Amino acid sequence: MDHPITIAIDAMGGDQGPRVVVPAVLRTLARYPDRVRIILVGDQKLLRRSLRLHRAIESERLLIHHASQVVEMDEMPSMALRKKKDSSMRVSLNLVKSGKAQACVSAGNTGALVATAKFVLKTLPGISRPAIITQLPNMASDAKAQAGTRVLDLGANVDSSPERLFQFAVMGSVLTQAVEGIEKPRVGLLNIGEEQIKGNEQVKETAAMLSQCDAINYIGYVEGDDMFTGVADVIVTDGFVGNVALKAAEGSAKLIQHLMKKAFRKNIFTKISGIIVLPVLRLLRKSIDPARFNGASLVGLRSIVIKSHGSTSVFGYYHAIRVAIREVESDVPQRIRHQVEELLKEEQGNSDSSPSVE
Amino acid sequence: MDHPITIAIDAMGGDQGPRVVVPAVLRTLARYPDRVRIILVGDQKLLRRSLRLHRAIESERLLIHHASQVVEMDEMPSMALRKKKDSSMRVSLNLVKSGKAQACVSAGNTGALVATAKFVLKTLPGISRPAIITQLPNMASDAKAQAGTRVLDLGANVDSSPERLFQFAVMGSVLTQAVEGIEKPRVGLLNIGEEQIKGNEQVKETAAMLSQCDAINYIGYVEGDDMFTGVADVIVTDGFVGNVALKAAEGSAKLIQHLMKKAFRKNIFTKISGIIVLPVLRLLRKSIDPARFNGASLVGLRSIVIKSHGSTSVFGYYHAIRVAIREVESDVPQRIRHQVEELLKEEQGNSDSSPSVE
Numbered sequence: 001m002d003h004p005i006t007i008a009i010d011a012m013g014g015d016q017g018p019r020v021v022v023p024a025v026l027r028t029l030a031r032y033p034d035r036v037r038i039i040l041v042g043d044q045k046l047l048r049r050s051l052r053l054h055r056a057i058e059s060e061r062l063l064i065h066h067a068s069q070v071v072e073m074d075e076m077p078s079m080a081l082r083k084k085k086d087s088s089m090r091v092s093l094n095l096v097k098s099g100k101a102q103a104c105v106s107a108g109n110t111g112a113l114v115a116t117a118k119f120v121l122k123t124l125p126g127i128s129r130p131a132i133i134t135q136l137p138n139m140a141s142d143a144k145a146q147a148g149t150r151v152l153d154l155g156a157n158v159d160s161s162p163e164r165l166f167q168f169a170v171m172g173s174v175l176t177q178a179v180e181g182i183e184k185p186r187v188g189l190l191n192i193g194e195e196q197i198k199g200n201e202q203v204k205e206t207a208a209m210l211s212q213c214d215a216i217n218y219i220g221y222v223e224g225d226d227m228f229t230g231v232a233d234v235i236v237t238d239g240f241v242g243n244v245a246l247k248a249a250e251g252s253a254k255l256i257q258h259l260m261k262k263a264f265r266k267n268i269f270t271k272i273s274g275i276i277v278l279p280v281l282r283l284l285r286k287s288i289d290p291a292r293f294n295g296a297s298l299v300g301l302r303s304i305v306i307k308s309h310g311s312t313s314v315f316g317y318y319h320a321i322r323v324a325i326r327e328v329e330s331d332v333p334q335r336i337r338h339q340v341e342e343l344l345k346e347e348q349g350n351s352d353s354s355p356s357v358e
Numbered sequence: 359m360d361h362p363i364t365i366a367i368d369a370m371g372g373d374q375g376p377r378v379v380v381p382a383v384l385r386t387l388a389r390y391p392d393r394v395r396i397i398l399v400g401d402q403k404l405l406r407r408s409l410r411l412h413r414a415i416e417s418e419r420l421l422i423h424h425a426s427q428v429v430e431m432d433e434m435p436s437m438a439l440r441k442k443k444d445s446s447m448r449v450s451l452n453l454v455k456s457g458k459a460q461a462c463v464s465a466g467n468t469g470a471l472v473a474t475a476k477f478v479l480k481t482l483p484g485i486s487r488p489a490i491i492t493q494l495p496n497m498a499s500d501a502k503a504q505a506g507t508r509v510l511d512l513g514a515n516v517d518s519s520p521e522r523l524f525q526f527a528v529m530g531s532v533l534t535q536a537v538e539g540i541e542k543p544r545v546g547l548l549n550i551g552e553e554q555i556k557g558n559e560q561v562k563e564t565a566a567m568l569s570q571c572d573a574i575n576y577i578g579y580v581e582g583d584d585m586f587t588g589v590a591d592v593i594v595t596d597g598f599v600g601n602v603a604l605k606a607a608e609g610s611a612k613l614i615q616h617l618m619k620k621a622f623r624k625n626i627f628t629k630i631s632g633i634i635v636l637p638v639l640r641l642l643r644k645s646i647d648p649a650r651f652n653g654a655s656l657v658g659l660r661s662i663v664i665k666s667h668g669s670t671s672v673f674g675y676y677h678a679i680r681v682a683i684r685e686v687e688s689d690v691p692q693r694i695r696h697q698v699e700e701l702l703k704e705e706q707g708n709s710d711s712s713p714s715v716e
Binding site: 111137138139155158159190192193199200201223224225226227228229237239240241243244245246247248249250251252253254255256258259260263264266269270273274276277279280281283284287288 | 469495496497513516517548550551557558559581582583584585586587595597598599601602603604605606607608609610611612613614616617618621622624627628631632634635637638639641642645646
């Protein structure tokens, strides 16, 4: 048996709180019988009631840690940081800092989570800010395999400098290497055209830096639709652009689902054909199920923090916990730290900016 | 009969050139028998052959104007501007400038079209750069009605200042008013969250300017998915963000179509159900058919220039010509000029920045 992995869970975060979190945690404990321990953080009374409701009890593997406060979904990050020192979110992060847990999962307020995680856990040496990275389904993924393109940053930062975008590329590449076992992940830079002539200054400068770096398998510019074509394993962009692009993609997927439902409801014939086609639609839904891709990592921190979507399902939250487990098993922060150190050393050794040696 | 509308068509532009353009033009002439004239601009010999192929002849309503050069799809805009003075694109724009046509349609190189159109036609007084605006399908649109959300800028500019974003809002609002007959189009500003706290400086400053302006029905921040929810008639954003978001949305729609095809091909049962469900899928495809939404306007110029997608179908190109006709009928550039003049007057009269009177 491996050493047990302990995950601290912000049980109060998200739109549903314990109603989604607790069954997802129970599912995790059942699926990982030997090696996972969970600390549920939040209102003790409420959490005990929720456990009873699911016929579960506290145990060696399922602990409750009381926290008296909750960060609201619309609370200002600075206020959460200052006034909510005993929030379920903050206490979960403290458990990671003190080494009592190896990772934290939260479905809470994204801005507050980024700010609090950065304050409590600190960024790795050489990394100025954490970024949000998640995996998206693409043409190459199917209902079973988990392959997909990872995109960062998805909104932890707005207005990122080329230096920061370069750091995102390093972090995305190392994380994908570690978690997926891909030796040289293909890294693309999001731009508005594949030609050299297009793009803003920020993107052009980043491209120049990435072209110089042997440690990154930089494949050049990619466009918005390449988030789903599978041409890259990692796509790097500013948090503002990444966030808007992700939501635009979700919006267009929702529109298609809406129109499909409408088309099937049109008349008795379409209704019957809708029933006939149900198994196919279920398969389709499974392939692009946001729950299967739930669980974004805050990379660049000294420890592992996973952000779940605020309104995810039990299965979706379970998937976010799985992402945390995989990152603990792959030792992601240490690997990023090591790679960044190597790159910084190279830079010092190559201040004449000649191509670096791997 | 109204005065005839004359449209100059860059017949060589796009991936297909005359093969798509000529049948689309013939369709237009058939559908608008009284009031539209077309000038096909490009290689005379090639265009005559193409007309013969479609059993059409030159006439009062269908003229050919020779142009000896073609702007390549991957050509640098600055090179096209300097070296391609007799390109089908440039000559089409010249015809608009000289008043021989009221609008130009091109499926050519976007960067070259923006640069050449700006150089030949000039921007309206008070407008620093043109923007690309197009209509997207949303939850409220159906297969018949053309209602949809307009988004700008989609890539004519990168790194737009708040002043420029404000101009985009004015232009988008006036265009929607003119073409759709919506009295006070709802204008949203694209951001990464609806809360006041989020967003970058550029967006926050633009929001402050829009809140002060009575002439614009500003509804606040919207997110990426709102490009498809129908909460706004016009969504304003920087060209880099808009372009990436649009392509991300296209990418996710294509992924769903790809997965749907795959699901239907799985076995004999799914193949049969795919045939049964064909009419429904056709209806769905029609609702989100990119061809129906083809035809983006270069707003902010002194005349009308419509950009067709480079790889559109005959029906798609026909739709782009229709967009040109509608904008000529609605006198869009003059209305934008008028509105901008009013706003500039107000600003001079209200330099104490008190709320302006409409």
